[in-house]
Amino acid sequence: MGTLIKDGKVVSAQATTLADVLIEGEKIARVAPGIGAAGHAVVDAAGMLVLPGGIDVHTHLDMPFGGTVSTDDYEWGTRAAAIGGTTTVIDFALQSMGHPMTEAFRTWRAKAEGKACIDYALHMAVTDLGPDDEWLDEVDAMVAEGITSFKIFMAYPNVLMVNDATIFKLMQRTAKLGALVCVHAENGTVIDVVVQQALATGNTGPLYHALTRPVEAEAEAVHRVVAISEIAGGASVYIVHVSCEESMREVAAARARGLHVTGETCPQYLLLSLEDHMGKPGFEDAKFVFTPPLREKKNQAPLWQALKDNVLQVVSTDHCPFRFADQKTLGLGNFTRIPNGAPGIENRMQLILHHGVNAGRISLERFVELTAEAPARIFGMYPRKGVVAAGSDADIVLWDPSAKYTITAAGQSMNTDYSIFEGFAVKGNARQVLSRGECIVDGGKFVGRVGRGRYLRREVAGQ
Ligand code: URP
Ligand code: ZN
Ligand code: ZN
Numbered sequence: 001m002g003t004l005i006k007d008g009k010v011v012s013a014q015a016t017t018l019a020d021v022l023i024e025g026e027k028i029a030r031v032a033p034g035i036g037a038a039g040h041a042v043v044d045a046a047g048m049l050v051l052p053g054g055i056d057v058h059t060h061l062d063m064p065f066g067g068t069v070s071t072d073d074y075e076w077g078t079r080a081a082a083i084g085g086t087t088t089v090i091d092f093a094l095q096s097m098g099h100p101m102t103e104a105f106r107t108w109r110a111k112a113e114g115k116a117c118i119d120y121a122l123h124m125a126v127t128d129l130g131p132d133d134e135w136l137d138e139v140d141a142m143v144a145e146g147i148t149s150f151k152i153f154m155a156y157p158n159v160l161m162v163n164d165a166t167i168f169k170l171m172q173r174t175a176k177l178g179a180l181v182c183v184h185a186e187n188g189t190v191i192d193v194v195v196q197q198a199l200a201t202g203n204t205g206p207l208y209h210a211l212t213r214p215v216e217a218e219a220e221a222v223h224r225v226v227a228i229s230e231i232a233g234g235a236s237v238y239i240v241h242v243s244c245e246e247s248m249r250e251v252a253a254a255r256a257r258g259l260h261v262t263g264e265t266c267p268q269y270l271l272l273s274l275e276d277h278m279g280k281p282g283f284e285d286a287k288f289v290f291t292p293p294l295r296e297k298k299n300q301a302p303l304w305q306a307l308k309d310n311v312l313q314v315v316s317t318d319h320c321p322f323r324f325a326d327q328k329t330l331g332l333g334n335f336t337r338i339p340n341g342a343p344g345i346e347n348r349m350q351l352i353l354h355h356g357v358n359a360g361r362i363s364l365e366r367f368v369e370l371t372a373e374a375p376a377r378i379f380g381m382y383p384r385k386g387v388v389a390a391g392s393d394a395d396i397v398l399w400d401p402s403a404k405y406t407i408t409a410a411g412q413s414m415n416t417d418y419s420i421f422e423g424f425a426v427k428g429n430a431r432q433v434l435s436r437g438e439c440i441v442d443g444g445k446f447v448g449r450v451g452r453g454r455y456l457r458r459e460v461a462g463q
Pocket of ligand 3: 058060318319320
């Protein structure tokens with residue numbers, strides 16, 4: 001006996017079709033109109049969209065950062081993800097300087113063990129190749145473990161930043177292996193000087209986090225890292241959290257030249273702005289201190305257009321939550337001590353469907369591509385994940401397009417005391433979420449077992 005999802009509109013990146021979906025065990029067995037119901041448990045999906053489970057490729061769960069630790073561990077974070085219609089995350093294992101990557105791999109697997117509510121994969125954030133580059137060989141070992149993407153930070157000097165030589169050596173290796181390098185692109189050393197100058201002149205409030213990180217610093221870093229990837233033999237590059245038109249144009253230029261460059265943006269850069277959310281008296285702006293910072297509103301339309309035109313391929317969240325009450329306040333009187341990051345893992349699907357599809361900026365099919373199919377393809381999980389098709393994992397969201405929902409901190413499932421989208425009203429929400437055939441969310445409630453999520457070994461994907 002299987003589970004038959006009957007009469008829903010099945011959405012893929014290519015088309016929306018009225019069809020039934022038969023699930024047997026953890027997999028989708030058939031997608032076709034008019035599948036006979038005899039012998040199956042039937043789920044009535046009339047009027048519902050049947051979407052592939054969302055894939056969020058940029059999360060920071062249980063991550064030590066800024067003198068504290070992000071508040072969503074794997075249980076809190078992946079449960080909130082599921083409630084919002086996301087069934088897979090790729091989180092960052094963070095190599096500590098002076099320690100091998102294998103240690104970070106073990107540490108992050110242990111963080112997830114017994115807690116992950118949905119399937120998860122890992123990127124390896126590389127901070128140190130070792131005194132004689134001896135840890136460069138670990139890149140091969142990581143790929144063998146299913147970590148086929150590596151993250152580098154061009155920002156956060158003395159914490160996470162690597163220099164151009166390290167980037168170059170890493171890219172020479174990943175180019176050989178077909179692995180991907182994800183890049184936080186900002187010129188960290190220049191920003192650091194601007195930051196010290198701001199502090200020295202008494203500009204210590206949260207607004208100065210944004211004002212000391214100009215768009216040019218982001219665009220310059222995108223340009224530089226693309227050039228390094230070319231010198232390294234055409235390494236594949238994925239630019240994370242593109243926040244402004246200037247850096248988006250660098251991605252566009254690289255792609256126009258046929259380079260293997262892809263990129264993402266996040267709901268905060270599409271929907272929030274410097275004008276609307278920063279510069280108020282007091283310390284409330286600290287809620288919006290993340291990196292890159294909020295940009296001027298004029299950047300939003302070009303970013304939406306870039307999503308539509310496939311200049312950017314993915315919407316992720318960069319979920320990195322801290323409480324306002326006792327974590328953001330570490331930076332009272334000095335914005336550099338405000339932990340950088342914000343919650344968002346729960347709201348990505350609602351916000352992008354409402355402000356993208358309902359608002360006429362992107363099609364429903366493009367929404368599925370941005371939130372599920374392209375992430376699966378770029379990060380080596382397709383067609384196991386990212387599509388409702390025979391043979392794929394039965395990660396499925398029954399989406400009610402007429403459900404009305406208002407985002408509030410009080411109503412959220414993330415472990416934080418605020419929402420950057422407080423009061424945002426959306427039309428459309430996840431009604432039921434299935435992960436590998438099991439219903440884990442019903443009517444907004446998590447009904448699965450904590451710890452059921454599995455580690456996903458990914459393939460090298462190429463482009
Ligand atoms: O502010 C942010 N984005 N915090 C998480 C770390 C990063 O840069 O992605
Ligand atoms: Zn970043
Ligand atoms: Zn991040």
